[in-house]
Amino acid sequence: MISSSSHFSSLLFLRKLSHTVFVLFRMQGRWHLSRSMFSEYQKLAKEALPKMYYDFYAGGAEDEYSLKENVEAFHRITFRPRVLVDVSRVDLSTTILGYNISSPIMIAPTAYHKLANPEGEIATARAAAACNTIMVLSFMSTCTVEEVASSCNAVRFFQLYVYKRRDVAALLVQRAERNGYKALVLTVDVPRLGRREADIKNKMISVQLKNFDGLLSTKVANDKGSNLEALANEKFDASLSWEDLAWLRSITNLPILIKGILTGDDAIKAVEVGVSGIVVSNHGARQLDYSPATISVLEEVVHAVRGKIPVLFDGGIRRGTDVFKALALGAQAVLVGRPVIFGLAAKGEYGVKRVIDMLKDELELTMALSGCPSLKDITRSHVRTEREQLHSML
Ligand SMILES: Cc1cc2nc3c(=O)[nH]c(=O)nc-3n(C[C@H](O)[C@H](O)[C@H](O)COP(=O)(O)O)c2cc1C
Ligand SMILES: CC(C)CC(=O)C(=O)O
Numbered sequence: 001m002i003s004s005s006s007h008f009s010s011l012l013f014l015r016k017l018s019h020t021v022f023v024l025f026r027m028q029g030r031w032h033l034s035r036s037m038f039s040e041y042q043k044l045a046k047e048a049l050p051k052m053y054y055d056f057y058a059g060g061a062e063d064e065y066s067l068k069e070n071v072e073a074f075h076r077i078t079f080r081p082r083v084l085v086d087v088s089r090v091d092l093s094t095t096i097l098g099y100n101i102s103s104p105i106m107i108a109p110t111a112y113h114k115l116a117n118p119e120g121e122i123a124t125a126r127a128a129a130a131c132n133t134i135m136v137l138s139f140m141s142t143c144t145v146e147e148v149a150s151s152c153n154a155v156r157f158f159q160l161y162v163y164k165r166r167d168v169a170a171l172l173v174q175r176a177e178r179n180g181y182k183a184l185v186l187t188v189d190v191p192r193l194g195r196r197e198a199d200i201k202n203k204m205i206s207v208q209l210k211n212f213d214g215l216l217s218t219k220v221a222n223d224k225g226s227n228l229e230a231l232a233n234e235k236f237d238a239s240l241s242w243e244d245l246a247w248l249r250s251i252t253n254l255p256i257l258i259k260g261i262l263t264g265d266d267a268i269k270a271v272e273v274g275v276s277g278i279v280v281s282n283h284g285a286r287q288l289d290y291s292p293a294t295i296s297v298l299e300e301v302v303h304a305v306r307g308k309i310p311v312l313f314d315g316g317i318r319r320g321t322d323v324f325k326a327l328a329l330g331a332q333a334v335l336v337g338r339p340v341i342f343g344l345a346a347k348g349e350y351g352v353k354r355v356i357d358m359l360k361d362e363l364e365l366t367m368a369l370s371g372c373p374s375l376k377d378i379t380r381s382h383v384r385t386e387r388e389q390l391h392s393m394l
Contacts, residue, residue, distance in 0.1 A: 037358045038318045038339050044346035045116070052202040053115045056228075057341045059286070061194035066285035066293065070316030073293030076386040077325045082371030090364045091374045096310065096333055097183055097255055097276060099155045102132035103360045104375060105323060107352075108284075108314050108335035109159035109185060109259075111140035112207070116345035122151040124344055127352035129154035131360070136185050136335065139172065140218075144210045149179035157183040159259070161190065162244070164237045168215050170251050177254055184252060185279065189260030191240065193232035194287035200225040245273040257312070262297050264304030267311075277310040284315060284337045295326060299385075302330030320362020327375060328383040 046054050060067030092103040107128050114120035121143040128135035129152040137148055139161045148156065158176035162169045173184060196204075206227035208219040218235070220227040248256060255276035261267050262282060270278050280301050282291040294315035302311050313331035317323060318339065326334050336359065343351035372378045 036319060038342070038355070041339065041342040041346050041351065041355060044351075045342035048345050049116065052204060054345075055198035055202055056112075056196075056204055057110075057116065057338060057345070059196050059198045060284065060289065061196055061286050062289035064285065064289065066282055066289050066291050069293040070282070070285050070295075071318060073295045073386075074316055074319075074322045074325060076389075077295070078384045078389070079321075079324075079366075079370055080382055080384055081369060082382070085371035085373065085377075087368040087371065087373050089373060090367050092360060092364055092367070094333060094375055096134060096312075099134065099182060101134055101155070101333075103363065104327060104331075104333035105317075105356060105359050105363070106133055106312070106333055106335045107135040107340050107356075108337040109136040109138035109187070110337050110341055111138045112142055113341070113344060114142035116341055117348045119348060121148050123349035124340065124352050125154050125156065126152045127343075127349045127356065128152070128156075130349075130353050131356040133356060134182075137176075137181070139187075139211075140209060141211065142207070142209060145172065145175045145179055145181070147210075149181070156181045157185050157257070158254075159185040159187055160248075161187055162237045162240050162248075163216075163235045165216060165235075166237070166247075168212065171215065172211065173248075173252050173254075177252055181254070183255045183257060183276065184248070185257045185259050186245075186248065186275075187259045187283070188240070189281070189283045189287050190232065190236060191238040192236070193226075193229045194283070194289070196226065196229070196286060199228060202226075204228045206231040242269055242273055245275065249274070259314075261301060262291060262294070264300045267301045267304040271305060271308050275309065277312060278305070279312040279314060279335065280331070281314045281335075295322075295329065298326060298329045298331060317359070320359050320364070320366050323359060323363045324366040324370065324372075324378060325383055327378045328380055329385075330380070 094101060094104045113124055117123055121141045125135050125148045134155045134157060136157045136159050138159050158181040204226040206220040212218050218231060220231045257277040257279060258270050258275050259279035260281050261270060261278045267278060280294050280298050282294050298313055305311055310332040311330060312333050313326045314335040317334050317336050323334050339355045340352050343355035370382055
């Protein structure tokens, strides 16, 4: 239930439950509980999915400290809006690696979309096309690289995990290139799978992925805990290192982005090895718990890169205000993971489109209310970080 604030007659309290901000308000003599559209979709997804799948999508590693922090660190950043700026038109459009998109909100690579909806990644790709944005297809997708490519005309990037079987990684890269994917996103934060305790308890399944038919088996069936963890630990190449970027460049002409950078030091190395961009990410807090909230390290990375390559961002984006904050701190665009999956689980292609449109609408409003008619008008001085707020109190 989402209601217009103009009808509020009283506001009772504002409290955080789980990762969600709830407001209890009185309207026309009755009490109502408001939630963001994201939480509405999360709730619908929870109702629609078996517990094992919902926990897989929603969960994080170990204590889920970073999972909460990814979201809550945004709440500690406030705005410095400017007034009396002509915002009768607000332009959200931007360019990523030369591709024009309608807003700086892209779809993050996430595994196993068919567990959320029978149409799987095809539904997600069609929603991306309808929103005129970029989808990053996961290496662990349930639809094939070819099926997704032929389903719509969205600009698509391909996310890569490097298996011990390098020939399999190389083959998938070639298939992505042949099928019109425009960039590779090399994910570097999974030498082993993080300890996801819900998946261990639920004995999370690992299904055969069609992309690998005839190449290798991705199906694991044992009774000892998360089959996904067993799969990743068996197949992923934990020896992958900076030197291997030369190998990757030798097998493709596509631009390469590195996803999973959290420090200025690693950002400098990424620039040195000649990649075309980086994604500041802690993998949605599913890998190393107590890694920092991604928004809290974005600026360090942006400073280290010194504008040499684009810096993208993901982790905890739930509102248009979050997108604005990430842009103000130097990101060129953001990627969203769970909101897209919850949209997909709740309402298929339509749900994904709604979630993206909601974020776009909220970003547009935030820009108007902050005095920013275009993305280039969003500057560092439009936000106040927690550190700045603390300094101002000294
Ligand atoms: C269910 C799920 C599956 C994911 N699968 C992948 C994947 O296959 N490859 C990858 O690079 N990242 C994967 N990620 C991480 C996302 O790309 C992204 O970094 C993260 O979801 C961003 O955080 P958010 O969910 O708060 O938006 C996955 C995340 C989730 C939640
Ligand atoms: C199968 C997993 C490795 C997919 C993934 O990246 C994730 O679940 O976070």
